[in-house]
Amino acid sequence: MIPLFSSVTIIGLGLIGSSIARAIRLHMPDVRLSGYDASATVRARAAELSLVDDVAERAGTAVRGSELVILCVPIGAMASVADSFKTDLAANAIVSDVGSSKASVAAILREALPGVHIVPAHPVAGTENSGPDAGFSSLFQGRWCILTPPEGTDSDIVDKMSQFWRGLGANVEIMAAEHHDLVLAVTSHLPHLIAYTIVGTAADMEQVTRGEVIKFSAGGFRDFTRIAASDPTMWRDIFLSNRDAVLEMLQRFTEDLTALQRAIRWGDGTKLFDLFSRTRSIRRSIIEQGQDDAAADFGRRH
Amino acid sequence: MIPLFSSVTIIGLGLIGSSIARAIRLHMPDVRLSGYDASATVRARAAELSLVDDVAERAGTAVRGSELVILCVPIGAMASVADSFKTDLAANAIVSDVGSSKASVAAILREALPGVHIVPAHPVAGTENSGPDAGFSSLFQGRWCILTPPEGTDSDIVDKMSQFWRGLGANVEIMAAEHHDLVLAVTSHLPHLIAYTIVGTAADMEQVTRGEVIKFSAGGFRDFTRIAASDPTMWRDIFLSNRDAVLEMLQRFTEDLTALQRAIRWGDGTKLFDLFSRTRSIRRSIIEQGQDDAAADFGRRH
Numbered sequence: 001m002i003p004l005f006s007s008v009t010i011i012g013l014g015l016i017g018s019s020i021a022r023a024i025r026l027h028m029p030d031v032r033l034s035g036y037d038a039s040a041t042v043r044a045r046a047a048e049l050s051l052v053d054d055v056a057e058r059a060g061t062a063v064r065g066s067e068l069v070i071l072c073v074p075i076g077a078m079a080s081v082a083d084s085f086k087t088d089l090a091a092n093a094i095v096s097d098v099g100s101s102k103a104s105v106a107a108i109l110r111e112a113l114p115g116v117h118i119v120p121a122h123p124v125a126g127t128e129n130s131g132p133d134a135g136f137s138s139l140f141q142g143r144w145c146i147l148t149p150p151e152g153t154d155s156d157i158v159d160k161m162s163q164f165w166r167g168l169g170a171n172v173e174i175m176a177a178e179h180h181d182l183v184l185a186v187t188s189h190l191p192h193l194i195a196y197t198i199v200g201t202a203a204d205m206e207q208v209t210r211g212e213v214i215k216f217s218a219g220g221f222r223d224f225t226r227i228a229a230s231d232p233t234m235w236r237d238i239f240l241s242n243r244d245a246v247l248e249m250l251q252r253f254t255e256d257l258t259a260l261q262r263a264i265r266w267g268d269g270t271k272l273f274d275l276f277s278r279t280r281s282i283r284r285s286i287i288e289q290g291q292d293d294a295a296a297d298f299g300r301r302h
Numbered sequence: 303m304i305p306l307f308s309s310v311t312i313i314g315l316g317l318i319g320s321s322i323a324r325a326i327r328l329h330m331p332d333v334r335l336s337g338y339d340a341s342a343t344v345r346a347r348a349a350e351l352s353l354v355d356d357v358a359e360r361a362g363t364a365v366r367g368s369e370l371v372i373l374c375v376p377i378g379a380m381a382s383v384a385d386s387f388k389t390d391l392a393a394n395a396i397v398s399d400v401g402s403s404k405a406s407v408a409a410i411l412r413e414a415l416p417g418v419h420i421v422p423a424h425p426v427a428g429t430e431n432s433g434p435d436a437g438f439s440s441l442f443q444g445r446w447c448i449l450t451p452p453e454g455t456d457s458d459i460v461d462k463m464s465q466f467w468r469g470l471g472a473n474v475e476i477m478a479a480e481h482h483d484l485v486l487a488v489t490s491h492l493p494h495l496i497a498y499t500i501v502g503t504a505a506d507m508e509q510v511t512r513g514e515v516i517k518f519s520a521g522g523f524r525d526f527t528r529i530a531a532s533d534p535t536m537w538r539d540i541f542l543s544n545r546d547a548v549l550e551m552l553q554r555f556t557e558d559l560t561a562l563q564r565a566i567r568w569g570d571g572t573k574l575f576d577l578f579s580r581t582r583s584i585r586r587s588i589i590e591q592g593q594d595d596a597a598a599d600f601g602r603r604h
Contacts, residue, residue: 076571100521124521128585143520173517183514186504188521193566194496195522197559199581202488204554212485214587215475218445219402219426219490220497222594223525229585232578239566239574249503250563254556256506257499261552264495264541269378272541276534279501283430283531285516292524 004164007032009066011059011081013046014231015126016098017072018135021051023168026137036062037132038077045132060088068164070121071097075105075237082112089116094157096121100184100234101242102148102177110150119153119161122146122180123170124188128229141169142290148177185245189238190253193246195227196235306466309334311368313361313383315348316533317428318400319374320437323353325470328439338364339434340379347434362390370466372423373399377407377539384414391418396459398423402486402536403544404450404479412452421455421463424448424482425472426490430531443471444592450479487547492555494537495548497529 008024008031010017017035024031035052036059037043047055056062063069063085073081078097089095094117099105102120109118125143127134145165149158162172175183202213202221217225239246263271287294310326310333312319319337326333337354338361339345349357358364365371365387375383380399391397396419401407404422411420427445429436447467451460464474477485504515504523519527541548565573589596 124518126521144518146518183511183518184521186507186511187515187518187523190503191500191522191526193562194500194526194559196578196581197562198493198496198555199584200577201492201551201555201558203580203584204558205488205551208484213489214584214591214593216426216446216448216485216489217588217593219428219486220493220529221489222588223529224493224496225581225585225588226594227522227525228578228581230578232575232582235578236571236574240569240571243566243569246566247563249507250559250566252506253500253503254559256503257496257552257556260495260499261549264545264548264552267542267545269538269542272538273534275502276498276530276532276537278505279498279527279530280534282501282505282516283527286519286524286527289516291516291519292528 003028003030004160004167005031005067007034007066007068009033009063009069010035010052010072011037011062011069011085012072012077013037013042013051013055013132014072015130015134016123016139017070018046018049018051018132019137019139020070020072020098020135020168022135022137023140027167027169034062034066038073038081042132049132051132059085063090063093064088065090067093069093069095071095071099071109074231074233075099075101075108075241076233077237078105078108079112082109086113086116089113092117094119094161096161098123099241100188100238102146102180104241106148106150106177117154117157118150119157120148120177121161121165122148122184123165124184125170126230128226130231138169140165143170145170145172146180147172147174148180149174150177181242181245185242185249189242189246190249192227192230192235193239193250194253195224198224199228306330306462306469307333307369309336309368309370311335311365311371312337312354312374313339313364313371313387314374314379315339315344315353315357315434316374317432317436318425318441319372320348320351320353320434321439321441322372322374322400322470324437324439325442329469329471336364336368340375340383344434351434353434361387365392365395366390367392368395371395371397373397373401373411376533376535377401377403377410377543378535379539380407380410381414384411388415388418391415394419396421396463398463400425401543402490402540404448404482406543408450408452408479419456419459420452421459422450422479423463423467424450424486425467426486427472428532430528432533440471442467445472447472447474448482449474449476450482451476452479483544483547487544487551491540491544491548492551494529494532495541495552496555497526498537500526501530
C-alpha cells in the first residue's frame with residue numbers, strides 16, 4: 001500500500017496527540033513524525049518517550065514540510081497556534097484537529113488559515129487522564145472518528161483523511177459540523193457538565209459527611225468522578241465553543257429532572273419504574289453496538 | 303476459628319443475594335445455606351447453580367432453624383416477606399438485610415418482627431446487572447459494608463455481624479441509619495437519579511439524532527447508561543424510601559447546575575475552569591483510598 005502521508009505533524013502532545021503518535025508508529029511505521037507542545041515539560045517528556053522523530057521548539061518548525069498537521073490542543077488555543085505556524089505550512093498541506101466541538105473550530109481554522117485544506121475531525125475516544133504518558137496506541141481502536149469537512153472540500157482529501165483514521169483503527173463517519181455539535185452535546189458535553197456538577201455538589205457536602213463521600217463512593221458516585229477528572233482547560237473550551245447546543249440539552253435535562261423530583265415528592269412509583277425500565281434498554285443497545293463492554297464493573301479489581 | 307453461624311438463610315437470590323451465597327461458600331464452607339426467591343424461575347436457576355444447599359418453596363421453610371436470615375429483596379417487598387416468615391423464625395435468630403436506605407427499612411423490620419434481633423446492613427457494592435447469574439463471590443472484597451444497628455442492640459450481635467461481613471471480604475463501618483441515608487443520598491442515590499434522567503433525556507433525542515446517541519456514546523454518555531441499567535424495582539423503592547434526603551440533595555445539585563448554566567450562557571470561563579479543577583482532586587482521593595481503579599478506562603477492551 002502506498003503510504004497515505006509521508007510526514008505528519010502533531011501539535012499538542014497530551015492524551016490524544018500522544019495516542020495518535022503511538023498509533024501512527026504502530027500502524028504506519030514509515031511516516032516521518034514531528035511534534036510540538038506549548039509546554040517545555042511536555043516537549044522534554046515527548047522526546048524521552050520518542051513519541052515523534054523530532055520534537056520542535058516552535059510550532060512553525062514542526063509543521064515545515066509536513067503533509068498533514070493535526071492540532072491536538074484545547075479549542076481556545078486553536079486560533080493562536082494556527083496563526084503561529086501559518087507561514088511555515090507546506091503548499092497543499094492538510095490541517096486537521098481533534099476538537100470536541102466542530103462548527104466553531106472550523107470557523108476559527110478557516111479564518112486563521114485562508115486557502116488551506118481543512119478537515120476538522122473528532123475522534124470520540126479518551127480517558128480521564130491527561131498528558132503524554134496517558135496516551136496509548138489502541139485508544140482509537142473500534143471507536144468512531146467523525147469528520148466534518150466544510151462544504152466544497154475536495155473529496156480526495158476527505159477520502160485520504162478517512163483512510164488515515166481507519167488506518168489508526170477507528171470507524172469513520174462524515175457529517176455536518178452543526179449536526180455533530182448537537183449529537184455530541186447529548187452524548188458527551190451534557191454528561192460531562194452533569195458529572196462536574198454532581199462531584200462539586202458532593203464535595204461541598206464533605207463538611208457534613210466527614211470524608212464519607214469518598215469512602216462510600218462505590219455506590220455510583222465514583223463513576224461520575226472519573227468523568228469529572230477530565231482535563232479542565234479542554235472542557236471549559238468545549239462548553240464555551242458549543243454553548244447553544246449545550247444550553248438546549250441542559251434545558252431538556254432540567255425539565256426531565258424536575259418531573260422526576262415531583263414523582264419522588266408525591267410518591268409516584270409507577271413513573272419512576274417506567275423511566276428506570278426504559279433506560280435499561282438503551283444500555284443494551286450500546287453493548288450490542290460494541291461501544292461498551294458488558295463485563296460486570298469493567299474488570300475493576302475485586 | 304469457631305464458625306460465626308452454622309446456618310444462614312438468604313431471601314432473594316439476585317445479584318446481591320447470590321453474591322453473598324457465593325462468598326459464604328468460599329469463605330465459610332461449613333455454613334449450612336438455605337435460600338428462597340419469590341420468582342420460581344430464579345429458584346430453579348439457584349438450584350441449578352447450587353447457590354445454596356436448599357432452595358425452599360416458601361420463605362418460612364427457608365428460615366426454619368437458621369441463625370441468620372438476610373433479606374436481599376427490594377425495600378418495597380421487605381414488610382410482606384418479613385411477615386411471611388415471622389412465625390417460622392428460630393428463637394434468637396438475627397435478621398439482617400442489604401437495602402440501600404436504612405431508616406425506613408429498620409422501621410419496617412421492627413414493626414414486622416417485634417422482639418427479633420435486627421441488624422440492618424448495606425454492602426456498598428454492586429454492578430448494573432441483576433439476577434442469580436450476575437453475582438460473584440468477590441463482589442464485597444475491599445468494599446464497605448455499613449451496619450446501622452438500632453440503639454440498644456446487643457453489642458455481641460453487632461460484633462458477630464461485623465465479623466461476618468469482614469469474613470466475606472468487606473470493610474465494616476457502623477453508623478446511625480439517618481446518617482447513612484444522608485451520606486448515601488449523595489454518593490449513590492442522587493448519582494443514580496441523575497444517570498436515569500440523562501439517559502431518558504438522550505433517549506428522547508434519538509428521534510432527532512437517528513441512532514447516533516448510541517453510536518457515539520463513548521464520549522461520556524455510556525458511563526451513565528451503565529448506572530441507569532440498574533434494577534428498576536430496587537431503585538424505585540430506594541427513592542421512595544429515602545425521599546427527604548434525596549430531595550434535599552437534588553435541590554443542592556439543581557442550584558449548582560443552574561450556576562454553571564449561567565456561566566456557560568455568559569461565557570464565564572474562569573468559573574467553569576475553577577470547578578473542573580476542583581473535581582479532579584476528588585477523583586484522586588477516591589483512587590488513593592482504594593475505592594476505584596486508576597487504570598485508563600478500567601480495562602475496557604481497546
